[in-house]
Amino acid sequence: MLDVKRQIKALPDVNYLVVGLGLTGYSVASFLLARGYRCRVQDTRELPPYLGRLQQHFGDVDFNPRPLDDALIAWADALVVSPGLSVHTPEIQRAVSRGKGILGDIELFARLAEAPVIAITGSNGKSTVTTLVGEMIRDDGRAVAVGGNLGRPALDLLADNPEFFVLELSSYQLETTHSLRPRVAAVLNLCEDHLDRYASYRDYVDAKLRIYRNAEICVSNADDPPTHHDSHDIRFSLDPAADAEFRLGEDDDGHWLGHRDEAWVRTDELRLSGRHNWANGLAAMAIAHALGIGRDAIVDALTGFGGIPHRSQFVAEIDGVEYVNDSKATNVGAAQASIEGRDRPVILIAGGLSKGADMTVMADALRRKVRHVLLFGEDASRLEAAWQNATVIERVRDMREAVVRACEIAERGDCVLLAPACASFDMYPKFEARGDDFMARVRELEHE
Secondary structure, eight states: OOOOHHHHHSSSSSOOEEOOHHHHHHHHHHHHHHTTTEEEOSSSSSSSSTHHHHHHHSSSOOOOOOOOOOOHHHHHHEEEEEETTTTSSSHHHHHHHHHHOEEEEEHHHHHHHOEEEEEOOOOOHHHHHHHHHHHHHHHTTOEEEEEESSSBOOHHHHOOOOSEEEOOHHHHHHHHHOOOOOSSSEEEEOOOOOOTTTSSHHHHHHHHGGGGGGEEEEETTTTTTGGGGOOOOOOHHHHHHHHOOOEEEEEETTTEEEEEEEEEEEGGSSSOOHHHHHHHHHHHHHHHHHHHHOOHHHHHHHHOOOOOTTTTTTEEETTEEEEEEEEEEEEEEEHHHHHHTTTSSSSEEOOOOOOTGGGGGGGGHHHHHEEEEEEOSTTTHHHHHHHHTTEEEEEESSHHHHHHHHHHHHOTTEEEEEESSSSTTTSSHHHHHHHHHHHHHHHHTTHH
């Protein structure tokens, strides 16, 4: 167990204002209150989802259901801002102008963590790579705690006292992190995303690249130059001719993933399908190898890993038609990678909130790989305008109609793919709910 006294000494004894009471805010408030810190919680909602649980554990919590006003800012020495809230809002910038510290949960974690940290970010694939690296470490017989933007919040992992921490980190979390010194930091890929929050794509990229600050080893994508840190990077590539330490290889028997010219695992041995998942596998190999994880453990994890729900998740095959749930494809890069990774003609189900992204970049992939697109959601008309000359496009009302229509259109050998290229919040509370709805509608087909 971690020494609580050591933890208290590691964090300044100041007034902490937790801004936002979602899962991360609950984790931060619980951590601070359990250790005797002076802590208030602010949220504009009267009954945020974790308030009851916080009160159950800590009694009379100093909860403030009101906007972030001058009185709260004046009381606080440090604002611990939940990642879902932009640090560029006028209220938080007012706190900055008054000399208040602006932190996130990863910053608090970084000040306390003693085991090596593996930090992983990117526009797409980071949950898969983070989980896969964790499996590789476990298969090598080492204790590991996995979380961050995926699964358990980072502060909750400290109690595990592992040999390694593996963290998925979002650009939002990186904005408020200054003290993190990763043993390995990786940027998997970059594409337009969250442009509803950032002033420009450059600002989004810069937020992602913060992960390399103070890192001992940097892993980047040889095929995606904006991910590069410097010439000392360990790189992975899907180009068999690339000068990358971990790369895709090709011979008379097909493709393999390996280290330089040495094949470690053939792609037909993997349970994960699609070239985008080959890239994810190579990234995980590079990270694990940099940590000293053995080749056998790396290969065992790769061949045994079946993927994460809602990430290129096989649902069913009905009358020769494959149904795949990639609801996590919430931006154009993820959706394009999902489409490109299919080895069958695609019937695409897409739509939702496009977050200001340039949807025209998907047109070429649609033209080559997609027979028919079924669109619904708030920005369906925007997607239709961007893709109108690429393939056949049809508007539907909801997921049920999309799946029924896809079944009518699809031919034996096709893939019906949910890869929305958009966020889900116009119709669903989260992308998992959207994926669950898709799978439920497919199972209705199975029982007809």
